[in-house]
Amino acid sequence: MDQRDRHVQALSFGAAAAAYQRGRPPYPPQAIDWMVPGDTRRILDLGAGTGKLTRQLRERGLDVIAVEPDEQMRAVLAHHLPDVPALAGSAEAIPLPDHSVDTVVAAQVWHWVDAERAVPEVARTLTRHGTLSLVWNTPDEREDWVSSLDRIVHPHGVPGTPSVGVGVDSIALPFAPVEHRTVAWRDRLTRSELIDLVASGSSVIALPLAERTALLTEVRRFCATHPALADAAEITMPYITHCYRTRLC
Numbered sequence: 001m002d003q004r005d006r007h008v009q010a011l012s013f014g015a016a017a018a019a020y021q022r023g024r025p026p027y028p029p030q031a032i033d034w035m036v037p038g039d040t041r042r043i044l045d046l047g048a049g050t051g052k053l054t055r056q057l058r059e060r061g062l063d064v065i066a067v068e069p070d071e072q073m074r075a076v077l078a079h080h081l082p083d084v085p086a087l088a089g090s091a092e093a094i095p096l097p098d099h100s101v102d103t104v105v106a107a108q109v110w111h112w113v114d115a116e117r118a119v120p121e122v123a124r125t126l127t128r129h130g131t132l133s134l135v136w137n138t139p140d141e142r143e144d145w146v147s148s149l150d151r152i153v154h155p156h157g158v159p160g161t162p163s164v165g166v167g168v169d170s171i172a173l174p175f176a177p178v179e180h181r182t183v184a185w186r187d188r189l190t191r192s193e194l195i196d197l198v199a200s201g202s203s204v205i206a207l208p209l210a211e212r213t214a215l216l217t218e219v220r221r222f223c224a225t226h227p228a229l230a231d232a233a234e235i236t237m238p239y240i241t242h243c244y245r246t247r248l249c
Contacts (some may be wrong), residue, residue, distance in 0.1 A: 001123075018209065021076050022193055022196040023189070024050075024191045025052075025197075027241060028154070031183045034243055035100060035103075036057070042148065043064055043103045044067060044103070045067070046092060046106055047113070048068045049077070065101065067088075068089075069089065091113040092113065100125055101188050102131070110165035129248050132247075133244065135244070136163060150213070173249065184239070190235070194219075195219060
């Protein structure tokens with residue numbers, strides 16, 4: 001996928017903003033602990049989407065600014081978090097002054113950016129020795145029903161989570177070597193929230209309406225018949241969260 005196609009696909013999520021907000025998981029507290037230094041006061045949530053991570057940062061008492069290029073995603077964030085500034089912008093063009101935030105976090109987004117342009121732009125906005133942290137939640141396919149669901153959603157063998165770590169190798173000076181940590185955890189969600197989780201995936205959003213409807217019908221059938229899910233009042237989704245962090249040298 002070239003940079004133009006990546007940009008177009010990155011801006012496709014607004015079409016499923018409500019499903020994204022309902023179905024996407026939060027981030028495990030231990031991951032946030034590791035990504036956000038204790039001396040952080042002002043933090044930028046870059047590519048904030050509907051504010052899944054933004055809310056968790058705000059609940060920690062941090063002064064949070066959200067930047068999101070998609071107008072529909074940004075509108076959902078502003079509705080749910082009216083006290084958080086939600087600015088139009090991107091990783092390549094951050095609408096903040098130089099040295100204005102202590103930490104920048106980017107959740108489920110770095111694989112969409114032009115890292116060569118984004119790295120110096122993030123560095124510009126950070127205070128001295130400021131931190132850049134990236135994070136991806138990925139379903140843990142070591143659990144049978146999760147891998148079976150992924151085969152339904154990606155029937156041609158395209159993996160569901162090819163984005164993890166994409167662009168990390170482009171982070172170099174003025175940043176220090178990037179550290180990596182994983183966190184295994186579980187999220188509880190309803191069956192309808194699981195459908196929303198599937199519906200908010202970029203590959204599903206890109207499908208023609210008839211194909212998308214057929215796929216979600218198949219996912220509903222899977223949830224109703226798979227032994228691990230059929231009688232469950234609540235679904236427990238296993239995740240592996242991949243965290244990366246670096247500091248300005």
